[in-house]
Amino acid sequence: MPIILRLDVMLAKRKVRSNVLARAIGITEANLSLLKSGKVKGMKFDTLEAICAYLDCQPGDILEYAPEETPDRDTEELKQAG
Numbered sequence: 001m002p003i004i005l006r007l008d009v010m011l012a013k014r015k016v017r018s019n020v021l022a023r024a025i026g027i028t029e030a031n032l033s034l035l036k037s038g039k040v041k042g043m044k045f046d047t048l049e050a051i052c053a054y055l056d057c058q059p060g061d062i063l064e065y066a067p068e069e070t071p072d073r074d075t076e077e078l079k080q081a082g
Contacts, residue, residue: 004064005038007051014055025050 011018022032027047034040035047048059055061 002065002067004066005035005040005062006064007032007062008036010055010057010061011036014057016055021051021054024054 011021018032018036019029022029025047035043048062051057051062052059
């Protein structure tokens with residue numbers, strides 16, 4: 001998936017334990033664990049807002065876009081450019 005969650009990195013930088021964050025923002029430790037591991041398909045903006053407020057960070061500190069490059073896409077772009 002091209003969206004990478006860096007929540008574990010931000011927790012380490014802020015020296016906040018997962019269980020503390022989970023309680024503070026009102027989600028289960030199990031759901032926070034899924035967020036940290038990136039095994040989710042989505043996240044509510046309310047949850048993202050609560051995480052950012054508690055950790056004093058921006059969404060870009062937690063989320064990273066890393067597009068998957070495919071040969072078909074590159075070939076198609078070359079055809080259109082030429």
